[in-house]
Amino acid sequence: MYVYADNAATTSLSPRALEAMMPYFTEVYGNASSLHSPGQRAAEALQQARETVAGAINADHKEIYFTGGGSEADNQAIISGALMGARKGKKHIISTAFEHHAVLHTLDKLKKQGYDITLLDVHENGVVTPEDVAAAIREDTALVTIMFVNNEIGTIQPIGEIGKVCHEKGVLFHTDAVQAVGHVPVDVKALNVDMLSMAAHKFHGPKGVGALYARKGIAVANVIEGGQQERGKRGGTENIPGIVGMAAAIREATEDLEKDMAYVTGLREELIEGLSRIPHSRLNGDREKRVPGTVNFCFEGIEGEGLLLWLDAKGVAASSGSACTSGSLDPSHVLLALGLPHEIAHGSLRLSIDKYNTEEEIGHILKCVPEVVDYLRNMSPVWDELEKGQTAHLI
Ligand SMILES: *Cc1c(COP(=O)(O)O)cnc(C)c1O
16 A cells, blocks of 8 residues: 655646546647637636636635746745735735745845845744744834745744734735645635745646635735746746636635544544654644644654654655655754754654545554654664663753
C-alpha cells in the first residue's frame, strides 16, 4: 500500500476537473481576446469560471483576477497594498514570522525598497491574535498580511476578527488563503478581507493557476506587464484549460464541504491519537484551531529527512514541512516562529490528508510511523544519550 499524505504540498487533479478541462486543450483552443467565434467560446468559458470562483468565496466576478498560482497572487496582493499605502505616505506593513515564503520574500524585497516591515511572533499554539495585530498597527501602517491556514502545521488564524481590527483602524488586510480555500468555509465578506490569495492545485485543481480576490476599490497593481487581460492587471494569454479546471475543482471542493470536513477531521483525530502514543512526541500547533487535514509532529531524537525517506520506502508520502525548504537542512522557520528550539525544529513530520484518504490508509500510516521512529532512534547516538540520561529530554 502506498499512501499519499502530502496534500498540503499539492493534490491530485480531480477526475471532474480533468474532464472539464479536456475540451479546452483540443476543440476550444481560441484566444479569449480574439473576436472570432473560437475566441469568443474561450472568453465565455473564462467568464463562467470567473463567476464560479467568485461565487465560491462570496465575491463578485469583477473582484477575481486569475494568476499563475498562489505565489503570484501573494506577490500581487502585497505589492498592490504597498503601493496604495505609499501613495498616502504609509510604508509600514505587518505580517507574521510563519508566513509562506511567497509572502516573506515579497516583504524582504519591499524592505529593500524602503518599507518598514513588522513580523509578529506567533504564539506557541501557532496562532496570532487580533490583539497582537491591534498592538502593532501604527499611523503609517498600510497593510496587514496574515495567512488563513499555516501550510506546515495547519493552524487556523482568526481572520474575521483580525480583518475587523484592520478595518476599524483603516488598514488594508490581505490573507494568504491557499491552504484554506476548498478545505474550510471562506466568505470574503464575513472575513473582512480586502484581498485574498488561492491556488487551484491545493484543492484538486491543476497546477500553475490561482486567483487573487481584490474587493472593489482596491487598486490592483500589475506584476506582469503585457496586454489587457485580467482588466489590464495581468498581461498574457489566459490559461483557459487551467482556469476552467480551477472552477470545476472549487465547485467540487465546496459543494459538500461540511460533510467532507467532518470526515477528514475524523481521520485526523485518529492520526493525532495514534501518533501521540509514540513516546517523546509532540503535536505542533493548537489541537482544535486547525484545518481538518493537516497534522505536524516532532519526535525527539529524529531528523526529518531520514524519517521521510524511510516512510517513503514503507509506503507513506509525507513532508517535513514546506516543500520549498525540505531540500535544505535548515530548521523550519514556522517551528522556530512558534519558539521551538533548533534541535526539535529539525525533526518534524507533516501529514496532510484529505477526503480521498481512507480508514485503511490511516491504519497504514499509524503502523509505519512508529516503526520508522523506533528504527531511527535505535540507530541514533543522540537517542542513546537521552535514554541513558546523559542529556535531558526536550519533549
Ligand atoms: C502552496 C502555497 C503557496 C504557493 O502556491 P503556489 O501555487 O505553489 O505558487 C502560498 N501560500 C501557501 C500557504 C501555500 O500553501
